[in-house]
Amino acid sequence: MPLSALPPLRLGKDRLAKAISESKRILNIPEDYLVGILPASDTGAFEAAMWSVLGPRPVTVLVWESFSDGWATDISKQLKLNPTILKADYGSIPDLNSIDWSNDVVFVANGTTSGVKVPNWDWVPDNREGLSICDATSAVFAMEIDWSKIDVLTYSWQKCLGGEAAHGMLILSPRAVARIESYDPPWPMPKIFRMKKSGKVNKGIFEGDTINTPSMLCVEDYLDALQWADGIGLENLYKKSLANLKVVEDWVVRTPWIDFLATSKEIRSNTSVCLSVVSEKVKALSKDDQAKFLKGISSELSKRGVAHDINSYKDAPPGYRFWCGPTIEEASIKNALEELEKVYNEKIKTL
Template sequence: MSDAVVGRSHRAPAGRAKLREIIDKSKHLLDLPVTYKLAIVPGSDTGAIEMALWNLLGHTGVEVCCWENFGFTWLADIVGQLKLTDVTVHRADTYGSIPDLAKVNFEHDVVFTWNGTTSGVCVPGDSWIPETRKGLTICDATSAAFGMEIDYRKLDVVTWSWQKALGGEGAHGMIALSPAAIERLSTFTPDRPLPKIFRLVKQGVLLGEIFDGSTINTPSMLAVEDALDTLNWCIDIGGQAELIRRSRRNLDTIARWVSANPHIDFLATDARTTSSTSICLKFRHDVFDALTDTGKADFTRRVCAKVEENGAGYDIGSHREAPPGLRIWGGPTVETEDIDRLLPWIDWAFLETTREFA
C-alpha cells in the first residue's frame, strides 16, 4: 500500500491514524452500538479477555459457562488466579454439548465464549440473555465476531483477535466495552495488583486514549496494514451480512457431506449449536470406535498427514484438548470451492487409514 506506515512509530500521527482506522472500521462492520468503546490491546484474544477478567470481576458473583477448552481456561483463571470464591459453574456434560443456559443468573457477571473454537459448539443465538441485567456479560467472541450474527447490545464486554475470522496475524486483540462496563471500570477497584499490560484505568479515570488509537504496548505496523487490507475487503464484498453468508455456505457444504457419509459426524450434538466457523467433526466407524484413546489419536494424525502430504489441506486435526477428530475452518475468508476440493481427500485418507488399522 502506498500509504503504509511500516517502519514508523505507532505513536506518530500517521501510525495512530492507522490504528484509529482499524477501530472505526471494525465498529462499522460489526455495527457496534455508538455508545460502546473499542480498543486494540496486546496478547491476542487471550490478552483481551484476561484484561476484562482482571479489571472487572469481583464486584459481584460470577457465572461461568464452560463447554470447551477456552471456557475452562477462563474458569481456571477466575478461580485459580483471581481467587474468586462466589463462582457458579455451568458445565457441559460432554465435549460437543452445551450447558443449560436457562439456569444462568444475570444478577451476577456472566463469562462465556460465544463460539467454542475447540469444540465447534456455539450458543444458540442471544435469546437467553436478557435486555436488562444487573451483572455484566463478558464474552470471548474470537471465532464468532465477523462470522456470526451477534446482537452486541446483549454483551457488555466483547473480545476477539485479528487472526480468527479476519484471517490475519496473531498477537493483537480487541476489546469492546458497553457503558455499563465503562461505569464498572470507573467505580470499582479490584482487590488485586494489575500488570501494566492489563491496566484500563489510572487513578480511577478511564484511559480514554487507548480507545482513540493509542496502545498499551507496541503493535506491529505491518500487521496493522494487513488488518486494514482485510477490513477493506470485508467492506467491499458487502460487509457483515456477506461475511456471515460466506461462513454459513461453508457450513452448509460440510453438512451435506456429513449427511452423505456415515463415517463422519459433527462433534456438536445439537444442530442449533453447530459452529459455522470452527467446524469440528468426529469419525464414526467400527474400526475407529474399537480403538483406545491413544489409537484414535494416532488414526486421526494419519488421516491428517495423508491429506497434508497431497497438499489438499493443512492443520485440520482437532485441538489437542478436544476428542480426536477434524476441525475445518469455515470462516468468511475461506472459499467454499476450496472446502469442496478438500472433502474428497478426507474420504480417501479415511478409507486408506481404516485399511491400515483393520
C-alpha cells in the same frame, strides 16, 4: 501504496484510530460503546477485561470446551473469585436458562475446540444486573452479534479475517465502563491490563493511544482485511461461512463414518466445524490407536497440501476440525473433504 508515501498524519496513532473506527462501523457497534486495541491477541484483551471488571459481583462461567475452561481456571486460581461453573461435555452446551444474571457471566460465543456456538442471544436478559462478558474471537465477522446483549466482548485479528496475530480488540458497553470507573480491583494490575487513569477509563486506549507499541505492519494488514470485509459486507461474510458449513453438512449426510460433534444443529458452529469419527472399526481401537490412525490420515492430507492441522483438539473426542470462516472458499472445503474421504477409505482397509 508504500508506508513511506503516506502523509505524516496518516501514520502512527491515526492509523490505529482508523482501525478502531472502521471496526466499529463495519461491525455496527453502538456509538456509546468503546473499542480499543490491546496487546497479546484475544487472550490479552480478555484477560485485561477479567482483571479489570470482575470482583464486585459473584461470577458464573459457562464452560463447554478448552478455552472457556481456561477462563474458569484463571478466575478460580489467579483471581481466586470462587466462580459458579456451569459445565457441559464436548459437543453440548450448558443450560442457558439456568443462569443467575445477578452474577457477572463469562462465556465464549463459539467454542473453537468443540464446534459448539451459542444458539442465539435471547438467553441474555436486557435487564441483567451482572455484566455479560464474551470471548467472541471465532464468531465476530462470521456470526451475528446482538450488541444489546454484550457488556464486554473481545476478538483478535487473525481468526475470521485471516489477519496477523498478537493484537486483541476490546469492546466495552457503558455498563462495563461504569464498572471499571467505580471499582478498584484488590489485586496488583499489570501495566498491559491497566485501563483506568485518575479514576476514569483511559480513553486514549480507545482512540489509538495503545498501552504498548503495536506492530504497524500488522495494523496495515488489519486495515486491509477490514477493507476486504467491508467490500463483501457483514451479512455476506455470515453467508460465506454458512455456505462453507453447508458443504460439510451435505458431505456428512452421505458419509456414514463421520458425524458432527455438536449434538444439535442450532448450536453447530459455522466457523470451527468439529467432526467425530463414528466408524465402529475405529471406535473399537484403543484411544491411543484411534489418535494414531486419524493423525496418519491428517498427516497425509498435509503432505498433499490439501489441509493442515485438522486433528481434533487433544481433549476432544477423536475426529477432525475444519475452519469454515469467511476467508475460506467453498471449493477448498469440498476438495479437502473429498481428499479426506479418499485417504480414509485407503487407510481403513488396513484395520
